[in-house]
Amino acid sequence: MVPLGAQALRTGAPDPPAGGGRYGSMRAVPTVARWWSSRTDPQRLDLYTRWSFYGWLALTPALALMVLGAEGVGTTPADWLYLAGSVSVAVTGVVLARAGLATRWTRRSLQTGPLAAALGAAAVTAGTGVAEGLTRPGDTGTGWLVALPLAMLLTAASPVWTTRVLTRASAGVGLLVGGVLLLAGEPWATALVLAAVFTAAVTGLVLAFRFSVWVLDVVVEMERTRGVQAQLAVAEERLRFARDLHDVMGRNLSAIAVKSQLAAELVRRGREGAVEELTDISRVAEESLREVRDVVRGYRGSDLPGELAGARSVLRAAGVEVTVSGEDGAVVLPAPVQTALGWVVREAVTNVLRHSRATTCTIALSTSDGVAQLRVVNDGVTGDGDRGAGLTGLAERLAAPGGRLSARREGGRFVLTATVPVGVRV
Incomplete structure (x- = not known):
């Protein structure tokens, strides 16, 4: 075609x-291929597992015919009763397996109706098999007359019964077969061996289906875990965006406010320098716009020497006497360390401008024993000095590369100390 x-x-x-x-x-x-490809991996595995159960349980009447033997089927009422029982075992087993597999998705307990019906059908059919086997001494199929309906019952119950329960029940089926064979006239050694064989066969069959259910549970749990990971990733990205936006805009907006006040005061007094301040305001605004775009893209970094120079300029414009030490050592620090400490400088300057009436500020950078330390001290502390959202986000940012943040009030001074390992990798 x-x-x-x-x-x-x-x-x-x-x-x-x-x-x-x-x-x-x-x-x-x-098409079938399009229908199959539209399913997720857990849905495909669920379909495979489900129809493996259904297909195997539906074979119960055919297996019963094989056990009874083609020549002697229908010669006694017990044969017809056993065949009818095998059909009922197949039907109730499918219903039980369907209900049991449904509990794996919904996490609900199994109703007693399907289990009771399957137990009743298997018990009646196995009882008929016992009666049929006692009338056929020496027949090799006597053991399967008893074991077949009970094995199908355990198979159907494997989605809801534990491995321990299934193993013990399979051993019980083997013991029952051995007892029936003894009553049918088999030697005790033969009955014992066949009991062990039937125990192993039924146990292997039931645990194979139980293993397929376990695999389905693992795949479903992995799919749920992926969903949770996706939600956590979204929440983490939202937190990152909020934290970065606060860190970016906090200092820049404070700088714009301070420089605007300074420019207005210079204009009011008729002094020179207002044009330079307004130009600087325009520069900070353009820089803020660029950094906000970088926040959205997630490609934003921070240069420590530039942040220290910016802090000196902003604080001096606000009338704060600034002392910066160790600035030369900032250049040789690794880029990840500069980025981490650059955000500390941003937040520290923002706090000085917004939460204090500082007249002096000291920024000291030092490196010792493989650890870079940044210490910012300012006076004029107002309020209770509690850690705000900015410092909390900064502590979370430093914790990722193994750094630490300490913020405390010493009399009228506020001390902010940040330490980051020099050999950090991000």
Whole structure:
């Protein structure tokens, strides 16, 4: 069959319309491959596991015919009763397996109805098998007459019963088969061996289905974990954006406010320098716009020497006497350390401008024993000096590369200390 598009390319004729053609469009008919590809991996595994259960349990009547033997089927009422029981075992087993698998998704407990029906059908059929086996001494299928309905019951119950319960129940099936064989006249050694064989066979069968349910549980849990990870990633990105926006705009807006007041005062007094301050305001505004865009993109960094120079300029414009020491050592620090300490300088300057009436400020940078330390001390502290949202976010930022932040009040001074390992990798 040639696709419609390929036919059009060969003949030069256009494709028939969506609703045209003698038999209408075939494009709207979903194919099996498209239906299968539209499912997620957990859904595919669930379908495979579910229909493995259904298919195996549906084979119960066919297996019962094989156990009874083709020649002697239907010669006694017990044969018909056993076949009818095998059908009921298949039906109730499918219902039980369906209900049990549904509990794996909904996390709800299994209702007693399906389990009671499957237990009843398996017990009656196994009892019929016991009666049938006692009338057929020496028949090799006697053990399977008893074990078949009980093995199907355990298979159907494997989604809801634990491995320990299933193993013990399988051993019970083997012991029951051994007892029936002894009553049927088999030697005790033969009955013991067959009991062990049936125990191993039923246990292996049931645990194989139990393992498939466990695999389904693992895949479903992994899918749920992926959903939780996605939600956490979104929440973390929101937190990053809020923290970065606060850190970026806090100092810049404070600088714009201070420089605007200074420019207004210079204009009012008729002194020179107002043009320079207004130009600087424009520069800070443009820088703020660029950094906000970088925050949105997530590619924002911080240069420590530039931040120290900016802090000196802003604080001096606000009338604060600034002393910066160790500025030469900032250049040789690794880029991740400069970025981390650059945000400390930003937040410290923001706090000095917004939360104090400082007249002096000291910024000291030092490196010792593989640890870079930045210490900012200012006077004129107002309020109680508690850590605000900015310092909390800064502490979280420093904690990622293994750094620490300390903020405390010493009399009328506020001391902010940040330490970051020089060998940090981010």
